[in-house]
Amino acid sequence: MTTGASERTSAVLRRSFRVAPELGKGLWWTLVLAILGAALQLVVPITIQQIIDNEILGTANADTSTVLRLGVVALIAVGFAMAARWFSLQRLVRSAAAGLAQLRIKTFEHLHALSMLDLQAERRGALVARVTSDVETIQQFMEWGGVGMILGSAQVTLAMIAMLVYQWQLALVVLAGVVVYTILIVVSQRVLSRAHDRVRERVSDSLAATGEAISGISTVRAYGMEEVVIERVDDTLDRQFAAEVRTAVLASSLFSSAELFAGVLTALVVGVGVVYGNTWGMSAGTLVAFLFLVNLLIEPIQ
Template sequence: MTTAVSQASTWSTLRRGLAMSPELRSGLAGTLVLAFFATAGRVAVPIAVQRGIDHGLLVQGGPDLGAIAGVVAVTALVLLVTMISAYLMNVRLYTVSETALAGIRTRTFRHIHDLSMLHQQSERRGSLVSRVTGDVDQMSQFLQWGGVILLVSLGQLTITTVVMATYSWQLTLVVYAAFAPVVFVIRHFQKRLTVAYGVVRAHVGTMLAAISESVVGAAVIRAYGVRRRTESRLDAAIEDNRRAQFTALRTSVTSFTAGEWASGLATAAVVVVGVLLGIGGHLTVGQLTAFLFLVTLFVQPVQIATEVLNEAQNAIAGWRRVLDVLDQAPDVADPGEAGLDLPPGPIDVRFSHVRFAYPGGPEVLSDVDLAIPAQIRVAVVGETGSGKTTFAKLLTRLMDPTSGQVLLSGVALTDVRFASLRRRVVMVPQDGFLFDASVADNVRFARPDISDEDLYLAFAELGLADWVDGLVEGLSTQVGERGEALSVGERQLVALARAYVADPDLLVLDEATSAVDPATEVRLQRTLDAVTRGRTTIAIAHRLSTAQAADEVLVVDRGRVVQRGPHDELVRDPESVYGRLYASWLEQTRAS
């Protein structure tokens, strides 16, 4: 991750980031005008001091209170305008940037769902969550605080320079000469800071992973009595993170002090040169005093800009990570409006010379070429790693084949609009993920408009009414985080009910009842047979009871379909792949 960070340059990231958020440009001209006024007011006080001293205090016959009062009144008015401009500018900036950030969040969220990485690399979900949370938050600080401050600081530098130059161009040159080296020092430290922050982020990642492991793995850590080991891993990760943070801070402070050195140098030089100029009659005391005030006004923005640039490294890094995600084209794209709807009625399936391999991996499916007629029940069996789950993923277009084509009812799957595909084709995955809500809400996920009565009826039709009745609060029972208040088998029952109410024309079951007891499974099988009649059902099975009940069995072995036919036919050859699988199954499940 650290190496990826340095790939896109800061400026190109900023440019592309801004292009990605058109919201940020809305009303920009007005905001800049306000920023000008907000900044311009800052030089009012030094000017007031100068005019006060030269025209009010050091005049013949003692201080002229009237003149002073006039200067003060005008300056107060300017300050008031400045305040109001700054307030309006801030409100605009907050509104625009927060709107833009909410937009980025939502677009990134949607994009992540469109990518396949979520279900292919389930272990990296945590880092994807941070794309729509922490990474976007990092930008927010820069856009609202840093961005404005940088803008205001640049404005202040410009205006201060102009005002300084009107007092004395010679002294202005002196100030610039003193600050010139700062630019190089900051550049040098910026590079070091980028590296240091990269290290911090890597350590934060490691630390969060270690903490999460100690929480998620609580049961295993206790069962194996490995507390000390976990403690020392946590301690090391926490300590590494602390060290990295401190190193980054040290670099940042060192870079920050450059401004202070320059300020001391500039002030001292201004006094010396100013006095010499004054002696030559080119400068009044008031002008020199005002100039010294102006130097502090010059120093402030330089120091603040240094700080902001340091912070900006973080924001840019966050932006870059979000852009990295948005840049990945969905490997499985929705044809959208241009696509076709699946023809109405039962769905038949055709695999035309389909091959599949994960990028850089070996072929998982090799030249699968077959047709499955509508309205039949097919079981796909094979050993672990034979490619049967890949078959299900290609069928539901969670992935596209490396070559060849999958057709549903004669339409190429890649041409089918997602809206049509997801309504007509539903898959029940092995891990029946449940949301932290009630049983009813989880089933309703598939059909939001279903009534409570129909929901109960659905469970009843699946033969699960007594299971629902046995729940503490029936359908309103909360299932907990990821459904963990239910047993693994119970979660599968809810997931099955969810698919059932979706009422698809093609139902794909991926080991959907693997953790359910045999009696319940057989009962479900029978009720499923009844309720799925009239639609096409394809069940990935590792319990061969499913295969026995199917109209047809597809046997997958090392990425190829090696056998096909009804169970009774396939078992006749005991030497075949299926014959051996079945013999083993019998051995496992029947009285010995």
């Protein structure tokens, strides 16, 4: 067990799935439910496009009964989409809880199997972090980040397919913007990942310094080293606080950039659609539906 070496998130997740198979139990059904929920969400922009082009602008008098019928269909689809997403969320959270309980048990078994020499070679705080903060971090990722990855990937993929079907020229504009922002996110995530690694190391150092100060309190008092130990613990906690603040600033900046990207992409779609809409043969309903699809596309990113 090494505390200094940092592993990539993908490697940690693969190892977690290998050690705790419960994490992947029922994953395929979760994916099916996520895709079903994302697909049903596409009914709303399609319905709006049909109402605008065929009922509002396509005829002199709109057929109210048809509009209401389409609206009811869209409402039912949204209800089923919410149910599918809820069931996928429940399955993923339950699998994560069961799998991480198994992972924590495996971690304790591994620690108990180590020799006294190996245990003494490790700082006490590092071993405590392995079965507390490290597992909790994976649990938070699986319950929230994992949900976002599964549901978001399905939603983005289906929204992009719908855009290509509606108007491929405008879809390419959206795709270009998404690719640029994805590159920026990947670079930012690497920086943020290193920042989280530093926080993890600082937490381990803080637990070790605090544990050593408490367990050796009699020796510290005997040699009159209270001030030295207090200063060392304070410095360790200050370094942890500074690392956590820096990580929080980076995370909030990345989150805020998603809002900026959403606004810029929406404005770009409206501008390009208005300027080149007639040339591309794009109807008003298609442009409005495109805006709803853009919202579905950027929602997981936000």
